[in-house]
Amino acid sequence: MDKQFFTKQLLKWAKTVDRPMPWKGEKNPYFIWLSEIILQQTRVEQGLPYFLKFKKKYPTVHDLANAPEDEVMKLWEGLGYYSRARNLHFTAKNISENLGGEFPKTLDEILKLKGVGVYTAAAIASFAYDLPHAVVDGNVYRVLSRYFGIETPIDSTEGKKEFSSLANILLEKKKAAKYNQAIMDFGATQCTPKLTDCKRCFLKRNCQAFQNGKVFELPVKSKKIKKKTRHFNYLVLNVNGNVWVQKRTQKDIWQNLYEFPLIETETLLKKDVLSKHDIWDDLIGDFDYDIKHISTPFRQQLTHRTIIGTFLEIDLPSNFSIKKNTYIKVDRKNLSKFAFPKIIDLYLKDNSLNLYSMLQDLE
Ligand code: SF4
Incomplete structure (x- = not known):
């Protein structure tokens, strides 16, 4: 499989795409972190007004750190997964009080922040500092599993390792922010979960899922959660x-x-x-x-x-x-x-x- 072809084509496609978001091109790690926490398990349309509200009310990490917790929870109201809001507030206090307001600058340091997992840390490191770390979110799992025809369950330890390693091989290291943004945009607008427009996709010729009629069978998940x-x-x-x-x-x-x-x-x-x-x-x-x-x-x-x-x-x-x-x-x-x-x-x-x-x- 030509990995270079995938990366090259993707970056070429990204130049033609206009998907403006208030956090795109943002270099302030505090705003990037804020947007990433808000967007965890949340659709962009739902998270966007919350990002704008938080940015306006708390323009710096110190403003967020000094806000009463009840006020932060009230502003978060309706967004769900409230542990995110509590961790957001905790981490803002930590950065403001213990790190002198300076956001950490390496992946390992960013990973130490409460509420920040591997995906969020890679997103902050690449978007804010252009560090060569590939993001692996739901969009990336979908695109990679389909294009490369990978059937390893994405919720298994083996799958997580396999996708993360592939994502890092594909990453254009000198353009980490651009590449990460491109693959996420591609998953969100072209290679989507339900309405996938494969016939018009520039990757269809090499796409394993398209060629083998498995688009809607991938990615594979092993666990079905009982409600x-x-x-x-x-x-x-x-x-x-x-x-x-x-x-x-x-x-x-x-x-x-x-x-x-x-x-x-x-x-x-x-x-x-x-x-x-x-x-x-x-x-x-x-x-x-x-x-x-x-x-x-x-x-x-x-x-x-x-x-x-x-x-x-x-x-x-x-x-x-x-x-x-x-x-x-x-x-x-x-x-x-x-x-x-x-x-x-x-x-x-x-x-x-x-x-x-x-x-x-x-x-
Ligand atoms: S051909 Fe379809 S499944 Fe394959 S990458 Fe393109 S949109 Fe995704």
Whole structure:
């Protein structure tokens, strides 16, 4: 297989492509790092407004380091994979406080940063400093496995080694940034997962997958991940327009985001069963309560699990309070100041309409 042909053709193609992105050609490692963290497991269209918001709000690594964590989480709200936001903040503090604000300049040093894996480190090293490290992301796996007809599973240790070594052989070492950008652009616009326009591809003559009718069989993945469903029953405990929220601090999804008191169950439960749950008893105890409304279930799809969220609006007397001090009492009007998971935002948006129309009905 002519590896030189592949690299040469790819770089030639890149000259004809106009895919403007605000981080393209960027040499400031802080902005490159920011964009790479935002774009991990996120589509460009979704990540772009977040990159612009972060860049504007925190123009230097010191600005990000000095921001309160809740503010960073709020700005990240809706983007998912919240551990990225926590690592982003942690790393900004580390760079600002321990490295004098200087971004590390070698691959090994960049790899030591929290939240930075092999792909992100290679991207920063090549884009910011033109260091000869090939990136291997989903686009690169797809393009290489198809063009070279490689059937080794990309999620196996063997596959990772094989693709990484091939990517580094193909890399045009003196033009690392350009080459890495070119192969990623090619995967994102031409050799795409579903709508692959092979007939018009300049590589089709040497492309093994095209020649052997295997385009949609590659790349190969060995593990099929089973999706789990979790049922979240949220208790929206109302006392004169106030409700209670708490921060999710446990090692689980949505760490450091806020939520209403939660009873997690294996299946969707009826209110009579829920009201006998230990957590219900701990929260409400002997207080008189009135379940005003039970929402229809909301759904949020995460990579490995589906979350079904149901919200119970429960009125309680004015002397009610939650004993546990992890809960914060909040005026409903101020809920928008907190960073919530998407499922709660969906409920609040829907619910605010209901409340609004209820108020109008009363007028
Ligand atoms: S011919 Fe099709 S599968 Fe092969 S590199 Fe081109 S777009 Fe990808």
